[in-house]
Amino acid sequence: xxxxxxxxxxxxxxxxxxxxxxxxxxxxxxxxxxxxxxxxxxxxxxxxxxxxxxxxxxxxxxxxxxxxxxxxxxxxxxxxxxxxxxxxxxxxxxxxxxxxxxxxxxxxxxxxxxxxxxxxxxxxxxxxxxxxxxxxxxxxxxxxxxxxxxxxxxxxxxxxxxxxxxxx
Numbered sequence: 001x002x003x004x005x006x007x008x009x010x011x012x013x014x015x016x017x018x019x020x021x022x023x024x025x026x027x028x029x030x031x032x033x034x035x036x037x038x039x040x041x042x043x044x045x046x047x048x049x050x051x052x053x054x055x056x057x058x059x060x061x062x063x064x065x066x067x068x069x070x071x072x073x074x075x076x077x078x079x080x081x082x083x084x085x086x087x088x089x090x091x092x093x094x095x096x097x098x099x100x101x102x103x104x105x106x107x108x109x110x111x112x113x114x115x116x117x118x119x120x121x122x123x124x125x126x127x128x129x130x131x132x133x134x135x136x137x138x139x140x141x142x143x144x145x146x147x148x149x150x151x152x153x154x155x156x157x158x159x160x161x162x163x164x165x166x167x168x
Contacts, residue, residue, distance in 0.1 A: 011047060031110055131155035
């Protein structure tokens, strides 16, 4: 199998599978999901007391299905474009657009998915429902540019399979 990108996740704990029930215990900075880096050292730097490093190999097809948070919707994959069309007439997306708040980018689509699926819920449950809605519509995660780093957030447990782990 040919991989588009090798992802790294550091943790102070040893495990054999990612536990999506633990998402949000340390951060929701990049939305709901498991956070990865394309660089081993960057993954280690983001975790205090990192004792284990986990590798996930993401296929080209799945990498293409990630929401690019800072890119305009017209430059996104087909699943994202289709979802943008579906959500554009729903509250609160249409309200945000009318108020001039909405930029047609990945961040806006993520927020709209959370608002649409999360309804009146708050906090982690709101983000979890939004991420689940995105996965059900073919969007498996997101890529966020944070300064010079690229953070990959996977929303979908079925693609977050550990290929290799190592003790640091």
